[in-house]
Amino acid sequence: MKTKAGNFFVILGIMFICSLLLLMLVSVVIWKVDAKGSFLCGSVIAVYIITNLLGGFLTGKMMGQQKFFWGMLTGATYFFVLLAAGVCLMGTKISGNTQLISGAMICIISAMAGGMFAPAAKQMK
Numbered sequence: 001m002k003t004k005a006g007n008f009f010v011i012l013g014i015m016f017i018c019s020l021l022l023l024m025l026v027s028v029v030i031w032k033v034d035a036k037g038s039f040l041c042g043s044v045i046a047v048y049i050i051t052n053l054l055g056g057f058l059t060g061k062m063m064g065q066q067k068f069f070w071g072m073l074t075g076a077t078y079f080f081v082l083l084a085a086g087v088c089l090m091g092t093k094i095s096g097n098t099q100l101i102s103g104a105m106i107c108i109i110s111a112m113a114g115g116m117f118a119p120a121a122k123q124m125k
Contacts, residue, residue: 052074
């Protein structure tokens with residue numbers, strides 16, 4: 001029997017695979033229609049929102065209680081993994097980067113919403 005912590009990491013893996021697939025789709029669309037930079041920015045934000053809604057929903061469904069909190073934790077974890085990858089692999093500068101705050105808020109709020117939309121756990125009598 002898997003633990004809930006193990007399932008949490010599986011959900012994060014699903015979120016990153018979802019992000020990868022959606023970003024690949026966005027890149028094909030940009031390549032085919034020769035889209036502008038604003039389309040790229042909007043598409044990345046949409047990928048963050050869709051991925052975190054899915055992750056928050058799955059986590060809220062798995063945990064059953066305190067779905068608001070678990071969705072928030074899922075979004076924050078997703079963001080910090082992306083941030084760590086950006087710092088380690090791409091040399092992203094943290095200080096003075098206002099997009100980091102907005103990116104974090106997008107991830108956290110959309111995952112919270114996903115958690116709130118998850119079905120309630122069935123109560124045992």
